[in-house]
Amino acid sequence: MTFPVVGMVGGGQLARMTHEAGIPLGIRFKLLSDTPQDSAAQVVGDVVVGDHRDPETLRAFARGCDVLTFDHEHVPTALLRELEAEGIPVRPGPDALVHAQDKGVMRARLDELGIPSPRHRIVAGPADAAAFAAETGGFPVVLKTVRGGYDGKGVWVVRSAGDEAAHEPFRAGVPVLAEEKVDFRRELAANVVRSPHGQAVAYPVVESIQVNGVCDTVLAPAPGLPEAEAVRAQELALTIARELGVVGHLAVELFETRDGRVLVNELAMRPHNSGHWTQDGAVTSQFANHVRAVLDLPLGDPRPRARWTVMANVLGGDYPDMYAAYLHCMARDPQLKIHMYGKDVKPGRKVGHVNVYGDDLPDLRERAAHAAGYLRGTIDE
Template sequence: MALTLGIVGGGQLARMMIAPAVELGIDVRVLAEEAGMSAALAATATGDYRDLATVQSFAEGVDVLTFDHEHVPQDVLRALVAAGVAVHPGPDALQFAQDKLLMRARLAELGIPQPEWAAVADAAGLQAFLDANGGRVVVKTPRGGYDGKGVRVVSDPDEVADWLADGTLLAEELVDFSRELAQQIARRPSGDLVAYPVVETVQRGGVCAEVIAPAPHGALRLAEVAAQIGTIIAEGLGVTGMLAVELFETTDERLLVNELAMRPHNSGHWGQDGAVTGQFEQHVRAVLDLPLGDPSPRQPWAVMVNILGGPVEGTLESRFPAALAAHPEAKVHTYGKAPRPGRKVGHVNATGEDLDAVVYEARAAAAFFAD
């Protein structure tokens, strides 16, 4: 009898888990927030992931429950586990992706390098942190932020007075970094894990725009340290499935942990076409405790370019013929989303032996889907 995987969340990450799961003979069910979402192909239910009864009903008959996002409340997660549902990643791990203050404290306990930080509950506390860190710092809401949301760079407590009124915030030093990197780890409930190559990510407006795999201009030691950091975090937090560790490489060549994601991640989309086992298949394998696949690159270089916004006129689908004709080696992935400024509506992967040529191929193909 086939295994059944339940995915909470109907976004593009769930959508991209469907094909590799089906290829492995696994049945997929998706709890989408509403009809017509990216993962509608396997959406067997729609409903509020914050409602215990809704999620419990969805979980009936699935072998493992996993997630398209990290927003399912802790009380729902823990009730599911108490009821005997196999939840991966589980609530003990997910709490550190859901709450940045908990994450910072736990990473400190593990001895993981990270920016200077503090929990600030009022203007006086934030002012003290500003005074101790050059007068300009990053402030984050502990919960709910993504793609640049819930993040402000400030030089005065008044700039986050509205946030302070709602509770304690996370203040971090403004890191002088040379580039941003990401390290992915896949870990099974039984404890086996594999590390992907560390990649370079390019952010625009707080949103990932491009990924280069592996990170260019990186010494072997950098890759070893990134993988070591990711491994310590995965094991120390008990992560199951895919873990993405966002990193700063500082101007003095240190690595500092920025944020964590416990699911497939934008920084790993390159692996769909560039790795022996891409992150979506790997996540399915990992959460079902199946043997992990080889994360090695198929080619010396892989580049992912996000399609942000999409065309002002017409549809994404109308751009496929010209894009595919001009760039037959590029791989285009779209998410079934309507174009909207700044929205991630798809991505393009390209691979090859010459980095400049691969970058050009991915960017040029992606450009067909924008105006």
């Protein structure tokens, strides 16, 4: 039997970890990467360097693949429709992926489905944003460019009609979405995986702790979340995956409000930072299940291996010698799982993550935070 070739568009750390998950399955990977130095390009054997926005480059790459999938949402929808018309399986397909590419399209579709979201409207300029604020209880409001934003980029909190931030989003030349600034208690994430024939699995709902708009720590499962509410969040994510026709991994980022509601914040149709804990903390990782889903293989067990798993992102700082740093972390805590992405260290850049699991949540949080801080260079003992 000839094992299938999975074509991954995008050479970042998500592609790197997805490739790793496919190795035990005997899956052959082919990568379309921006540069030979990208995280996944360092470890995948079959790499094409090129621009995913170029039709001929993408078409030539796809012809050597049995299925096409992604580690980002930036491939133009029109190009993906052309590939589908030529008989190349694209998973998730363009009709689903557009909901992760365009926040305006996503909000409109969720409204149609009756899925709870922050109050929102497409606005034409600062005056229109001020009118929206007046209708929804006043400033502050959140302005987002509908395309291109991630990790806090493309997002502005506007605190008054005269705030300079009210003008910034409109300079990007794309539509702008205004949303109410939700008074949330914490952020949650529901991660699910769905296959072409409709099989789906749901991971435990997690708490995602953000610092400056970037995920810092994930607690799996979300502490103190009542079982009934966790099940409702999982059902919400499964409903979105089914109704949008998602194939592969879907992350539904959620706000848990102070009055007990759960609102959908963002969607991501690829492996996601809030699911990195599954590499060590779940029976089947998000990466392995994404590979299974895009190939329409039976999905793996998403249940956790331990009562708690804590994931902490490692961000670059002023301390570039990660190798010496993780030797210390391994010696200090042999149960720690360190995952490095092969990236150059730059301040604020995600260069790796650590996982630790067990029965004592405060202890796990301290150990994960210490390792991430030591690797970044913010602590030295």
